[in-house]
Amino acid sequence: MIERLGASILDGIVALGNFVLFLFNSIAFALIPPYKPRLAVRQIRIIGADSLFLIVLIGAFTGMVLGLQGFTTLRRFGSEGALGTVVALVIVRELGPVLAALMIAARAGSAMAAELGAMQSTEQVDALTVMAINPVQYLVSPRMVAGIISFPLLTTIFDVIGIWGGWVVGCGLMGAPSGDYFNGIAAQLESHDIAIGLYKALCFGVIVMWVSCYKGYHAQRMATGVSRATTEAVVLSSVLILMADYIVGALLL
Amino acid sequence: MYASRTTQFIVGIFGILGILALAILSFRLGQISIFPPPGYTLYASFDNIAGLKPGDEVEIAGVHVGRVQSIELKDERARLAMRIDDGVQIDNDAIASILTSGLIGSKYVSIAPGPGEKILANGDTIRQTQSAFVIENAIGQLINNAGSSSAGASGGAGASSGGAGDIGAPPGTASAAPKAAPCPPCGTEKSHSASTAKK
Amino acid sequence: MTPEGNGKPNTNAVEVRGLKRSFGRQVVLNGVDLEVPAGKIVTIVGPSGCGKTVLLKHLNLLLRPDAGSIIIDGIDVTRMRSAALNSVREKFGMLFQAGALFDSMTVFENVAFPLVEKTSLSREQIRARVLETLTAVGLQGMDAKYPSEMSGGMQKRAALARALVHRPKILMLDEPTTGLDPSRTGAIHDLIRQTQRNFGLSAVMVSHDVPAVFRISDRVAFMHRGRMQLTGTVEEVMASNDDEFKRFLAGRASGDDLENNQVSS
Numbered sequence: 001m002i003e004r005l006g007a008s009i010l011d012g013i014v015a016l017g018n019f020v021l022f023l024f025n026s027i028a029f030a031l032i033p034p035y036k037p038r039l040a041v042r043q044i045r046i047i048g049a050d051s052l053f054l055i056v057l058i059g060a061f062t063g064m065v066l067g068l069q070g071f072t073t074l075r076r077f078g079s080e081g082a083l084g085t086v087v088a089l090v091i092v093r094e095l096g097p098v099l100a101a102l103m104i105a106a107r108a109g110s111a112m113a114a115e116l117g118a119m120q121s122t123e124q125v126d127a128l129t130v131m132a133i134n135p136v137q138y139l140v141s142p143r144m145v146a147g148i149i150s151f152p153l154l155t156t157i158f159d160v161i162g163i164w165g166g167w168v169v170g171c172g173l174m175g176a177p178s179g180d181y182f183n184g185i186a187a188q189l190e191s192h193d194i195a196i197g198l199y200k201a202l203c204f205g206v207i208v209m210w211v212s213c214y215k216g217y218h219a220q221r222m223a224t225g226v227s228r229a230t231t232e233a234v235v236l237s238s239v240l241i242l243m244a245d246y247i248v249g250a251l252l253l
Numbered sequence: 254m255y256a257s258r259t260t261q262f263i264v265g266i267f268g269i270l271g272i273l274a275l276a277i278l279s280f281r282l283g284q285i286s287i288f289p290p291p292g293y294t295l296y297a298s299f300d301n302i303a304g305l306k307p308g309d310e311v312e313i314a315g316v317h318v319g320r321v322q323s324i325e326l327k328d329e330r331a332r333l334a335m336r337i338d339d340g341v342q343i344d345n346d347a348i349a350s351i352l353t354s355g356l357i358g359s360k361y362v363s364i365a366p367g368p369g370e371k372i373l374a375n376g377d378t379i380r381q382t383q384s385a386f387v388i389e390n391a392i393g394q395l396i397n398n399a400g401s402s403s404a405g406a407s408g409g410a411g412a413s414s415g416g417a418g419d420i421g422a423p424p425g426t427a428s429a430a431p432k433a434a435p436c437p438p439c440g441t442e443k444s445h446s447a448s449t450a451k452k
Numbered sequence: 453m454t455p456e457g458n459g460k461p462n463t464n465a466v467e468v469r470g471l472k473r474s475f476g477r478q479v480v481l482n483g484v485d486l487e488v489p490a491g492k493i494v495t496i497v498g499p500s501g502c503g504k505t506v507l508l509k510h511l512n513l514l515l516r517p518d519a520g521s522i523i524i525d526g527i528d529v530t531r532m533r534s535a536a537l538n539s540v541r542e543k544f545g546m547l548f549q550a551g552a553l554f555d556s557m558t559v560f561e562n563v564a565f566p567l568v569e570k571t572s573l574s575r576e577q578i579r580a581r582v583l584e585t586l587t588a589v590g591l592q593g594m595d596a597k598y599p600s601e602m603s604g605g606m607q608k609r610a611a612l613a614r615a616l617v618h619r620p621k622i623l624m625l626d627e628p629t630t631g632l633d634p635s636r637t638g639a640i641h642d643l644i645r646q647t648q649r650n651f652g653l654s655a656v657m658v659s660h661d662v663p664a665v666f667r668i669s670d671r672v673a674f675m676h677r678g679r680m681q682l683t684g685t686v687e688e689v690m691a692s693n694d695d696e697f698k699r700f701l702a703g704r705a706s707g708d709d710l711e712n713n714q715v716s717s
Contacts, residue, residue, distance in 0.1 A: 045260045049267035081354045088282065119554075127552040130512050131566050132538035153271025160274045163282060182282070183317065184359060187309045189283035194275075 022136075022217070023210045026144045029137035039142035040149075047108040047143070048150030052157070058103055059158035062095055063087060063165025070166065071174040084181030085188040087166035092189060092197045096159040098245050101151060101204030105237035109212035112143060113233035116216025117226035125217070140213045144206065151205030152198045159197065196252050203244050211237045284308075284320075292319060292338045293375035297349040297362075302331040303385030305351055305360040311335050313343075313364050321362060335362060343379065344369035350383035360385065464523070465490045465622050465654030466511060471520035473506065480506045482678035483520070488622075488671075493648055493655040495665050498675035499700055504658040505549075505626060507675070511656060512546050512624050513537050525621060542570060545615030545653075547625040551607040553599040559586070559610045560595035566618040581617060588650070589613045589643060605636040609643065616647060623648065625657040629665075637661060641668045662701060666690070674700065 066087045074080050116139060119125050128135040163185065171178040212233040219229035279285045302324065311319040319337035326332070337343065346367025353360055364379070373379065466488035473481040480503045488494045496504050509515045510522060513529060521530045529540050553562045563582045567573055573581070586595055589609040599607055608628060615623060628644060629637040645668040648655050659665040666672060672689040674682040674697050682694050689697070 041264050042260055044264045044267065048271075049263045052267060052270070079354070082359055085359060092278070122550050122555075123548040123552040124554055126509075126514055127546065127548055127554075129514055130541060130544055130546040131569065132541040133569055150267075153268065153274070156271055156274040156278055160277050160282070163278075180354070183310060185282050186284035187320070187359060187361075188306070189278075189285075190308060191279065191283070191285045194279055194283060194285070 018218075019214060022140075022214045023206075025136050026140040026210065026213065029134060030141035030145050032137075034137075036138065036142050039138070040145040043143045043146030044150050046111070047104060047146050048154055051104050051107055051150075051154060054103055054107060055100055055154045055158050056161050058099055059096070059161035060165040062099055062158075063091060063162035063167075064169040066090060066095075066162070067166035067168065067170030067176075068174065071170045071176050074176075080176040081180035082184055083166070083170045083176045084163075085184035087170065087181075088163050088185040088189050089193060091162040091166070092159050092193050094245070094249075096162060097151075097155050097197050097200035097204055098241060100155045100158045100201065101208060101241045102238055104151065104154065105208045105212070105241065106234055109208045109237050110230045110234050112209075112212040113216035113219070114226055114230045116140075116213060117219030117229040120217060120219050121221040121223075121226060136217075140209075140217065143213055144209045147205035147209035148202060149205075151208070152201040155197060155201035196249070199252060200245060200248050203248055204241050207240045207244055208237045211240060292336045292341075294322065295335050295337055295343065295373055295375075295377055295379055296332060297335065297379040297382050298327065298330040298332045299349075299351060299382050299384045300330060301384040301387060302333070302351055303360065303387045305331075305333070305362070305385065309359060310361040311337065311364065312361055313341065313366065318364070333362070343373045345371040345373055345377075346381065347373070347379055348381040348383060349379045351385035353386065463490045464488060465525055466656060467523040468507075468511070469521045469523075471507070471510060471522065472518045473510065473515065474518060480678055481510070481517070481520075484675070484678070485680055486673055486683070488654055488656050490654050491652060492670035493645070493657060493668060494671045494673060495657045495659055495669040496673045496675055497659060497662050497665070497700070498681075500660065502675045503678050504660075504675055508624060508626055508656065508658050512544055513541060542618070543621045545618070545620035545623045547608070547611050547615045547623070547628055549626045549630055551599070551604075551611035553607060553611055553614070555599050557598075558595065559591065559597050559599065559602070559613075562599070562610060563595075563613045563617050565614065570618065582613075585613045585617045586610075588616070588647060604631050605640065608632065608640055612640075612643065612647070616651065619651065621654065623653045623655040625655065625659075627659055627661075628657065629659065629661050634664075637664060641665065644668060663690075676700075 067083065070083050070086045070090075071080060074083055074086065116125075119139070125135045125139070128138055167178070167181055170176040171181050215229040215233040215236070216226075219225045305321060305324065307321050307323050309321045310317055311321060318341045319335055322334040322336045324331055324333055333349075343364060344367055346369030348365045348367060350363050350365070351360055352363050367381070464487050466486070468484055468486040471481050471484040471486075472479075484503075484507055486494070486496075486507070496507065498504050506515065510517055511524075513522075517530065521528055523529070524540055525543055527540060529537060532540070553559075554565065557565070560582055563585060564578050567578045567581060571578075583592070583595065586592055589612050591606065591609050591613060594602065594606065594610070599610065602610065612628070623644075625644065629640050632640060641664065644655070644657070647653070657665070657669070666686045666689075669686055671684065672682075672686055673680050674689065674694070676696050682689055682692055682697050684692070
């Protein structure tokens with residue numbers, strides 16, 4: 001009994017170590033030759049460019065909801081003029097990075113876990129190894145690079161669309177003063193806020209790629225293994241995103 | 254072989270869009286400037302700026318004329334540097350006050366032109382100031398004095414007087430007043446009476 | 453490296469001595485000995501779960517043994533550092549069970565892959581080599597297709613082309629005919645024999661396609677419960693009266709074999 005408990009704790013520590021090592025490897029192999037810029041470009045298309053429409057859609061509606069709720073709340077305090085500040089800071093510091101990351105995790109992270117899982121189960125990963133090509137360097141590192149590039153870009157696009165969405169609803173439909181909206185943003189939105197948003201997006205990019213690739217790469221070699229890897233990739237990514245959001249937020253404030 | 258021309262093109266467009274978004278966010282919406290914005294700098298010292306931040310607006314008669322550039326502590330007072338747009342003339346008797354738009358809205362600096370004859374130039378200081386209205390202090394005083402007070406106060410340079418009774422005005426009017434007419438019996442001086450009374 | 457370059461009397465392409473490997477408490481390889489003479493096809497047969505695939509994964513260096521030694525082309529790779537193994541791996545051509553073609557690439561890109569990644573040949577040279585190899589496996593004109601657009605037999609041929617394109621010295625085949633009907637099986641077997649002769653390869657093949665596979669094998673090794681029960685030329689093995697082998701040939705697994713857990717990866 002105790003022996004079994006000890007063994008499972010040991011297994012857990014080994015698994016955690018593997019998980020962390022996977023991150024180090026995927027980043028280290030991105031830095032040493034042979035470089036694979038073309039693979040990264042392809043992944044940027046899959047992770048970034050192909051997610052663009054989704055991000056614009058989600059960003060617009062997030063901003064619109066904030067415009068609506070922010071306006072009705074601020075009106076109680078007679079502070080409709082602060083709507084722009086509220087919408088912009090909330091989106092740039094929090095919702096932009098988090099929601100964009102969650103959406104990409106659901107869209108690209110799951111696809112990535114499924115793809116790598118399928119490659120693992122059809123021995124394509126082994127085929128790379130036998131051809132003397134490091135599969136982590138070939139499969140994971142380009143995705144990591146693509147994630148690091150794509151997430152901040154998508155997040156900024158989300159931010160801009162969201163702020164605009166808040167303006168459409170808050171000022172266009174609800175009648176908040178349009179001048180105050182943009183003046184408030186200009187006065188309160190600082191480079192520090194934008195930097196926090198970008199740091200977060202960067203962290204989330206690493207997290208989503210790390211978790212999705214790890215889960216796909218270590219999928220059990222059967223159909224259920226792939227589906228489980230996909231689910232776990234999305235769930236674990238989402239949990240880690242929110243945890244990291246708090247930690248980064250608390251560290252950088 | 255691994256990234257077709259179409260893919261490269263799409264990724265290029267994506268990159269441009271992302272960088273464009275960052276530029277819009279930083280420079281158009283956030284108005285973050287790498288170079289010092291055009292205009293000239295004026296200074297003003299306040300006893301209490303109550304949450305005013307760099308980047309906040311400077312207005313004359315409700316019209317945007319510049320931004321707060323930096324805030325530093327000097328001789329136990331807050332010294333603001335304000336970047337004022339070129340072409341805006343401020344005389345040496347002007348009064349700078351810190352106001353709030355709305356009850357909990359953002360802070361801004363309002364400058365009321367005075368009768369002075371000399372026009373302030375880059376690096377000059379606006380000597381007459383009214384500190385921020387600190388709502389917590391005002392409420393505290395309101396409770397302590399239960400409405401009857403004669404806390405005559407004297408701000409650093411600001412004209413003073415004004416009973417605590419004014420504070421009881423409903424938020425709506427309090428918020429409307431400062432925006433429209435950023436001078437006398439507005440909330441500014443009261444912060445002084447409140448803070449001195451508390452001490 | 454050319455075969456002559458070795459200059460060693462040892463003519464074994466692959467040599468395995470006392471190989472042991474267990475997964476957890478399950479012993480999968482229990483002291484395996486195997487020799488693959490240069491220029492010959494050695495076929496490893498045995499019931500499912502006997503450790504054939506695990507053995508092959510040791511030969512192509514995907515797995516490292518607990519004990520024993522593996523000598524590839526005269527080089528002891530058992531204690532080699534992972535980074536150094538890549539130079540050994542370049543001598544291999546490996547045909548995986550399901551083909552393991554990259555499904556995001558066309559057949560041409562798949563076959564060109566080892567050359568693009570591992571050689572400095574020019575585009576034209578690569579193109580010529582790939583088309584030549586595709587013709588050799590009977591896939592001329594299929595280069596623009598994706599693996600998903602082809603039948604299982606064609607996928608096997610394409611995978612074989614990919615395994616051969618960089619002119620390996622040692623070909624490893626993991627159940628090359630699984631999932632193919634008998635006529636296709638025969639065609640693939642002929643292709644393997646033919647290319648092995650044409651390219652002068654040594655080959656290790658894992659198969660449970662008995663007795664069809666004996667037709668193209670030079671030597672046969674019968675694996676049972678983690679060791680080599682029987683090895684020899686096809687004639688020797690067929691002539692033996694080993695009980696387990698007879699039962700295996702007759703298609704009847706003993707009770708022990710059924711209890712043996714399937715070993716994957």
